Amino acid sequence: MVVALIEDARKTFSELYYICLVTFALAILIFAIFIFVEKLRFIKCVNFLVALIIVELQIISTFALVVLSWWADFLTFFAVALILVVLFLIIGVFLPAKMDLTLDIAILFIMAFIFLIIASFVLLFQLLVARTVPYAYLVVEIAVTLTILLFVMYHGQTINGNRFAEMRLNDFFLASLILFHDFLIIFWLTFYWQTNYRPITPDSWIETSTTNSTYSNSSDDKYRNLYGNSDWGKRY
Structure with missing residues (x-):
């Protein structure tokens, strides 16, 4: 911050x-x-x-x-990512015993694999077909985020215990690090929106907050323009 x-x-x-x-x-x-x-x-x-x-x-x-990014967007997306992780962690912990994700781990990995296929293919459209921007990235982000949230529920069940697979009580540092990285992955993906679209921070605030052109909002800003200084995106 x-x-x-x-x-x-x-x-x-x-x-x-x-x-x-x-x-x-x-x-x-x-x-x-x-x-x-x-x-x-x-x-x-x-x-x-x-x-x-x-x-x-x-x-x-x-x-x-x-x-x-800018602090308003940073805090907003930080809160969104944190709320998602906490929410799905709670959901995973309180799921009934018949919905034991640690027992049906194969289903979890199959779903994750399907989301990976979707994300991998659509990512190519994001990189190669300018007309799909930014919707292709949105699909990629949703696919990856859902995958991570599935594993958040799984990790929540292994940490909480009383499931087929349980994490040892004295392994709490590993559990904390796993959840920390789950959060980071979801949060990192939001920087695309933070840097390219700034849904929270208005242009007027940026224009009056700095005189450094490095952080300007101009269309040729090398830090914020999706296609850098090239005219690749203009072909479409």
């Missing part, structure tokens, strides 16, 4: 975006180690420290996206 408000921070992270790519790669690497090296998750203090490092690295990684 602070990064979205401080002009110098916005400029720094927009120019040094590769730092966020490095922190993202490190976060994923450490997270993978944390998942597969089981002993690491049960060493007191070390498990907390590793989990904290992963979270902080992912937060820094998100700065590269945050600087392209």
Whole structure:
């Protein structure tokens, strides 16, 4: 949030975006180690420290996206993503025993695979057929978001227990990190709307909030124009 408000921070992270790519790669690497090296998750203090490092690295990684947005859009979509995760987490926990997602995991993966097929195909239209923009991206985002929300319900059931598959009580750091990344995926996908359409922040506010052309709302803005400086999109 602070990064979205401080002009110098916005400029720094927009120019040094590769730092966020490095922190993202490190976060994923450490997270993978944390998942597969089981002993690491049960060493007191070390498990907390590793989990904290992963979270902080992912937060820094998100700065590269945050600087392209504005605080009103950022907070709005942050709240939407958080509400969705919490809502589906509660739904998953309170589903009746006969709707045990941990028992019917095959169905869950089949549905996720179907959504993946939809997202993969429609994404090509988003990238290659300008006339489908932004509706193609909306389909992709909905497909991916629904997939993640299905797994949020699944994770909620494994964490809460009393199901066919349960997560151990002392594995709460892993559970927290999984839900954190579920939230991040949904939230990251909203930056397309935040940076290209700004549904919450009015143009008049941007025009009076900064004199830096890097964050202007002009159609040739290299940070906000979907097609950069090329005229590819004009062919249609």
